[in-house]
Amino acid sequence: MNKTIQLQDLGLQDYKTTWEYQEEIFKKVVDLKIQNRREETTIATPNYFLFVEHPHVYTLGKSGDLENLLLSEKQLEAKGATFYKINRGGDITYHGPGQIVGYPILDLENFFTDIHKYLRFLEESIILTLQEYGLECGRSDGETGVWLGVGTPFARKICAMGVRASRWVTMHGFALNVNVDLGYFDNIIPCGIRGKAVTSLNVELGVEKVDEAEVKAKIIKHLTQLFEAEFVTK
Template sequence: MVSVQNKKVFLQDLGTKDYKDTWDYQEEIFAKVVEQKKQKRENPDVETDNYFLFVEHPHVYTLGKSGDVSNLLLSEKQLADKGATFYKINRGGDITYHGPGQIVGYPILDLENFFTDIHKYLRLLEETIILVLADYGLKGVRSEGETGVWLDVGTPFARKICAMGVRASRWVTMHGFALNVNSDLGYFDNIIPCGIRGKGVTSLHVELGREVDENEVREKILKHFQNLFEAEMV
């Protein structure tokens, strides 16, 4: 008996939400999808759900499980003075920053509904952002050995515009990407972003020289994500 593939993705815009509260919510959805997968083993007609969460976080630094805490250049007091928080979390990657003006996307997908290839999953997330940047006349590229989306790789001016870090277990994904749109890039000065020295960060705002409509960017992300994953957003 062939099991059912469900390509519907529930879209939720969480607005501005605390990082820890959002992480807890992701874990809740993740656990639900894993439970559905267990039921599906008994009954192939059971559908497993997929989600796509948009969120904007208050100022926060997060460190992935393979990261080095020394890449955070602030003491606890300095963090508090900047109104920022810090969490060690269970995604891949090193340290990054989230904050106002940044679009964060957390796809929680059962990849068995799409394809079972984590490498392909990351490449398609990157491609989603590369296509969004192209809509604004920017040439986003990958940097070999480093996740995320960059500009001017291979030059002294290489800079990251979108960070990525995911977790996958039982082919269910968590965490995702963070695209700098109208972000205050000064907050990146307090870390060695992703543990990579000597490369800068940028935003759509800086590259285009103007404030960018974040709702418009979200719409473009969804359009390209939907096409690349052959998904149906609901």
């Protein structure tokens, strides 16, 4: 079992470019697993974690409803945003500047073979990170992600999640709003959930800008503990 995770920070990068890069890594890991089984070898499968920030883009999961995008093609263009229908779970979400996006490409057979536990660990890493900033947050029953004000009329989502897994290899991941222009969420029904707001860490803390590098470091610290892993920078 290889519990080393190669950490890469891609900076600001186009969504499609990053998606193709994820697919390339994902295929490499899956192909190695197939080779191991076919040839009865035990070559260790690698694990990756990508941090990235995207230009304005809306993405729709494979089970999502296109009606949850409230903009026409021309309106998207006017806002400088792009749109992609992709192969993760979940409905529609927004990615943009000021948002920390994390894409774990892990062979879960190196850790545990439980997708439910995997999603809960991703959520927990964000919950523990936000608690370090003094925020009370948690999960909302039946709604993946991390929320504030759960059980009140002021419930608001701060982190969206959507993953894909095949042969226990994961891709896609989470998007945590840190310094986000929340106006872009007005153009969708986020995650297909009506009547609930979206928020950002800087808004909750009442500051103009939160140190994103600090937030990333805290997330990695908690992922390291939860997955009992070692992150190495490549």
